[in-house]
Amino acid sequence: MNSKSYSLFLKDFKSELRTRYAINALAMFIIVAISVILFSVGNEKISASLTGGLFWVVIFFTAMSGLSRAFVSEEERGTALTLQLIAAPSTVFSGKLIFNIILVFAMNTVIAVLYSAMFEAFVIQNFALFLTSFVFGNIGLAVSSTIIAAIIAKAGAKGTLYPVLSFPILLPLILTSVQLTLFAIDGISFERAKFELAIVVSYDVIMLTASYMLFDFIWKE
Amino acid sequence: MIWKIFLFLLLAFVSIAGIGFPIVEKPSAWYEFPLIPGLEENAKIIFFHVPTAWLTVIAFFMSTIYSFKYLRKKNLDDDVKSYAAAQLGMIFCILATVTGAVWAKFAWGSYWSWDPRQTSIFALLLIYGAWFALRSSIESEEKRATLSSVYSMIAFVTVPFFIFVMPRIMSGLHPGSADDSNAGPVVDFKMNGNMQLIFFLSLIGFTILYFWMWNVGYRSILVREKLNKQLIRG
Numbered sequence: 001m002n003s004k005s006y007s008l009f010l011k012d013f014k015s016e017l018r019t020r021y022a023i024n025a026l027a028m029f030i031i032v033a034i035s036v037i038l039f040s041v042g043n044e045k046i047s048a049s050l051t052g053g054l055f056w057v058v059i060f061f062t063a064m065s066g067l068s069r070a071f072v073s074e075e076e077r078g079t080a081l082t083l084q085l086i087a088a089p090s091t092v093f094s095g096k097l098i099f100n101i102i103l104v105f106a107m108n109t110v111i112a113v114l115y116s117a118m119f120e121a122f123v124i125q126n127f128a129l130f131l132t133s134f135v136f137g138n139i140g141l142a143v144s145s146t147i148i149a150a151i152i153a154k155a156g157a158k159g160t161l162y163p164v165l166s167f168p169i170l171l172p173l174i175l176t177s178v179q180l181t182l183f184a185i186d187g188i189s190f191e192r193a194k195f196e197l198a199i200v201v202s203y204d205v206i207m208l209t210a211s212y213m214l215f216d217f218i219w220k221e
Numbered sequence: 222m223i224w225k226i227f228l229f230l231l232l233a234f235v236s237i238a239g240i241g242f243p244i245v246e247k248p249s250a251w252y253e254f255p256l257i258p259g260l261e262e263n264a265k266i267i268f269f270h271v272p273t274a275w276l277t278v279i280a281f282f283m284s285t286i287y288s289f290k291y292l293r294k295k296n297l298d299d300d301v302k303s304y305a306a307a308q309l310g311m312i313f314c315i316l317a318t319v320t321g322a323v324w325a326k327f328a329w330g331s332y333w334s335w336d337p338r339q340t341s342i343f344a345l346l347l348i349y350g351a352w353f354a355l356r357s358s359i360e361s362e363e364k365r366a367t368l369s370s371v372y373s374m375i376a377f378v379t380v381p382f383f384i385f386v387m388p389r390i391m392s393g394l395h396p397g398s399a400d401d402s403n404a405g406p407v408v409d410f411k412m413n414g415n416m417q418l419i420f421f422l423s424l425i426g427f428t429i430l431y432f433w434m435w436n437v438g439y440r441s442i443l444v445r446e447k448l449n450k451q452l453i454r455g
Contacts, residue, residue: 167347168344168347172382
């Protein structure tokens with residue numbers, strides 16, 4: 001992380017504060033997604049394990065609605081070429097990644113708070129485990145969705161293609177995170193969730209490495 | 222030419238033997254298969270299900286290898302080879318899913334039960350589907366080749382999770398269920414000599430078939446592109 005990628009992040013952050021496009025879209029999407037689930041549940045009592053799965057459904061679709069902005073906006077505004085001139089590919093990727101990680105953390109914190117307020121069955125017994133899996137899950141989500149967003153932006157900003165391309169890549173992370181959330185709901189100790197946590201961490205590392213190695217090819221295209 | 226006749230004879234023999242040879246309690250003649258408890262007559266699908274699943278993996282690997290080659294050398298022929306391999310991989314992936322579901326219906330009681338292997342083949346289907354969707358959305362040849370190569374590399378690094386990791390996670394999802402394949406008869410099946418022979422002959426036959434189809438496939442795409450270019454030039 002050098003100062004250039006930090007200033008790139010600051011640029012994204014400021015332009016986001018000016019237009020508030022991604023923040024507004026994400027906030028509205030969270031409300032829509034949670035209320036759809038609330039309406040479809042109705043007066044039914046849903047089990048704690050089902051809320052754990054639905055939690056990640058909301059996270060996945062919210063991420064898919066807003067995270068492609070990072071690169072799509074550069075292509076739309078025609079500023080991608082300028083960026084190519086002034087910064088190395090890895091710098092650009094770092095800047096976009098920091099922005100998306102912060103966006104994912106903000107978004108998922110809001111989802112978690114709203115979600116636990118709306119669903120009585122969603123009670124976390126082992127909060128430390130939930131927090132750990134939440135942090136590593138968010139990083140993995142941000143990394144994968146950033147690199148797919150770069151592909152999408154070059155492919156002509158096909159919005160519908162984004163979840164289609166991301167889902168198979170995110171599937172190992174989502175399945176493991178659902179499992180970890182269920183563990184946290186059941187109050188299972190760190191010792192027994194060690195294997196699942198190791199999967200999430202290794203997913204993050206592998207995806208981060210692969211993204212940095214492959215981003216050059218996408219960016220120069 | 223001679224090896225095509227040989228391949229035809231081999232696959233014809235495997236098909237006839239795989240479907241026609243009887244399964245008996247105590248095999249004595251060379252054409253009789255042993256009875257495997259829990260599988261009975263269902264065991265015969267192994268001659269067709271395992272080769273398709275094997276070729277799905279081979280095609281996926283070849284597609285990734287040629288994608289990697291394309292990214293290094295930027296030769297569009299490699300992209301065509303990768304595409305031809307993926308096309309065949311998609312066909313064999315669908316075949317493996319369908320034969321697997323049919324087998325699961327008779328061995329485990331339902332067509333689909335989100336067993337670890339079923340989940341991984343489903344993920345592979347999704348990856349192939351997404352890959353073709355990505356390719357069809359891009360007009361420019363070089364751009365399409367680069368972006369789809371990058372995507373197949375990213376998809377490739379998630380494969381170890383499906384192969385090595387999912388079985389542990391999924392068995393945690395439904396412990397002790399009836400369709401838990403770890404304790405089922407599928408894993409520790411016992412084949413006798415002639416059954417193994419036909420099984421490996423089928424594997425070899427289908428692999429040769431795959432490489433032949435792949436060869437014809439990518440060469441026909443190359444010829445078509447060449448003709449298109451000639452037509453444009455006038």
